[in-house]
Amino acid sequence: MGRHGAPTRRGRGAGPGTGTVVVVALLVALLAGAVAWRGWVATTGTGPFLPWAGCERTPDVSVVTTAAMAPVVKDVAADLDDVCARFTVTAEAPDVTVQRYAGDGEGAPDVWLPDSSLLAEEVAEGDRTTVSVGGPVAATPVLIAVPSGLEAPAPASWGTTIVAPTTRLPEPTQSTVGRIALMVGLAEIDALPAAARSTSLSGIGGMLSRVVPEASLLSAHAGGTDPAVFPTTEQAVHEAAPPGLSVVVPASATPALEYPVVTSRSAPAEAVAALTAALTSAAGSDALRAAGFRTPRDRSPVVEGGPAAAALDVEPSPEQAAAAQRMWAAVATPTRLLTVIDTSGSMAQSAASGGSRIEVASRAATGAIQLLADHNSVGLWTFSTRQQGDRDWTQLQAVGELGREDQRARLAFSLGSLATRLGGDTGLYDTLDAAYRRAVEDHDPTAANLVALFTDGVNDDPAGGLTLAQLTTRLREVGSADTPVTVLLVGMGGVDARALAPVARAVPTGGGGGAAVFTVEKPEDIADVYVTMLLRRVPQQG
Known part of the structure; x- marks a missing residue:
């Protein structure tokens, strides 16, 4: 009995009882474990970031933002010790997150910090009862990055940058930087x-x-074996800090990525308010600045050469965004183009800009082909009257992909031979009928299907041929909304556009097809014609 009692007596005389020691040890262990857990999730960024004890309820709060912003948001959320919520922060591309708001928005996050106020407003516009858009907690200007040994396009603008052969462009459908550079550049x-x-x-x-x-x-174009000029953000340059890379601020405009707070109506209001307050606090601003962002508290540059705060512009307008999306969709969507050039005798006459009309047409068609990337398909016909028996047209090159089987070279050779093929009158109606039918027969549903017909006059076929009424009937017999074809009637040599308007009206408009009339006097004028086509700004013929 004494051996069992002795330790008890020594314990009473020495200090707290065994029960108290155990309780203290457990509290220390729990405290150490909690600190270790919060330190671990803050370091790894995996979350969820747990609230301290004492909360009656601890709702889960999902937060989605970009890969550049996610580390800062995770750190800030991990430090919200007195907030009764569990924050889970995920990095995701904005174009992916946008899809979460589709339909009933069931998969949408409680809080979204995209890198575009315009994108946030587009999502909110769908249903104002589902989400609300707050002010930006951070921003970063979009700049032109120039590796050592290279120079920015001159003059330094977004317009010159997006078309310069020495530049690289991030995919506009997936990158806000690429989308902004395209929008502002096209507007310029x-x-x-x-x-x-x-x-x-x-x-x-x-x-x-x-x-x-x-x-x-x-990683690949800031130097090394494939250096290139490219648009990027001040924050990305700050974070990567590649040696020898400088930034150029375009004199024309300095757009910026903004990070607004998009909140789901069902999100816990107090938790969201606490996170927003933390991000916009002095400590939050310091954390964002350390990561390379500008904040409402401090809009000054974070890299050498960065633009002053006063130089930052707002994001492009919704109209600019829509135009850029149309352009990019058109550039990325294959074009299937049949070029048809008038080789009647009158095409040997001089053009107002110098050279013969056929030379202008040949150079214009060559320039048009240069506008098109390798995934586009182009063919070439000529026409006058009775080129092959009773047929008014000749196929010089079948429609083929420009990047395959030397199609560009074959087209260039054929275009160079046009001056040797002149003669006859203008069998316009029969040729347009045949070209349109061929385009319908070979219609590619994944491409924009086009016929571009160059002529210096109206229909003039002494041998007879189709009348305008017959042409209209025949085109409408084969035209279909399922196989739309766009016809570009390009007048040359002083031909009156109004004389070609009735021909344009003969082309079926179903499914987005139709026709437009343009006039060109110089080869370089064709760029406007084809970009008009790319932008799908085909005017209605009255």
């Missing part, structure tokens, strides 16, 4: 005088071959 090009606009537009066709994943810009 559209505002140029005619001659300068045509020169700039001639580089649009090559854009597709210069598109790269955004993640590769700073």
Whole structure:
């Protein structure tokens, strides 16, 4: 008995009882474990970030943002010790998150911090009762990155940058940076005088071959074996800090990525308010600045050469965004183009800009082909009267993909031979009928199907041929909304556009098809014609 009692007596005389020691040890262990857990989730960023004890309820709060912003949001959420909520922060591309709001929005996060206020407003516009959009907690300007040994396009603008052959462009459908560069660049090009606009537009066709994943810009193109000029953000340059990379601020405009807070109506209001307050607090601002972002508290540059706060512009307008989306969809969507050129005797006459009309047509068609990337398909016909028996037209090159089997070279050779093929009158109606039917027969549902017909006059076929009424009937017999074809009637040599308007009206408009009339006097004018086609701005014929 004494041996069992002795330790008890020593314990009473020495300090707290065994029960108290156990309780204290457990509290210390729990405290140490809680600190270790919060430190672990803050370090790994996996979450969820757990609230401290004492909360009656601890709702889960899902937060989605970009890969660049996610580390800061995770750190800030991990430090919200007195908030009764479990935050789970996930990095996701904005174009992926947008899809979560489709339909009933069941998969949408409680909180979304996209890198675009315009994108946030587009989502909110769908249903204002589902989400609300708050002010931005951070921003970062979009700049032109220039590796050592290279120079930015001159003058340094977004218009010159997107069409320059030395640049790379992040995929506009997946990258906000790429989308903004395209939007602002196209708006700048559209505002140029005619001659300068045509020169700039001639580089649009090559854009597709210069598109790269955004993640590769700073890793593969900031130096090394494939250096290139590219648009990026001040934050990305700050984070990567590649040696020898400088930034150029375009004189024309300095758009910025903004990070608004998009909140689901069903999200716990107090938790969301606490997270927003933490991000906009002095400590939150310091954390965002350390990661390379500008904040409402401090809009000053974070990298050498960055633009002053006063130079930052708002994001492009919804109209600019829509135009850019149309353009990019058109550039990325294959074009199936049948070019038909008038080789009647009158095409040997001089053009107003110098040279013969056939030379202008040949150079214009060559320039048009240069606008198109390798995934597009182009063919070439000529027409006059009785070129092959009773047939008014001749196929020089079947429609084929430009990037295969030397199609570009074959087209160039055939275009160069047009001056030797002149003669006859203008069998316009029969030729348009045949070209339209061929386009319908060979219709590619994945492409924009086009016929571009160059002529210096109206229909003039002494041998007879179709009348305008017969042409209209025949085109409508084969035209269908399921196989839309767009016809570009390109007048040359002083031909009155109004004389070609009735021909344009004969072309069926179902399914997005139809026709438009243009006039060109100089080869470079064709750039405007084809970009009009790319933008699908085909005017209605009255």
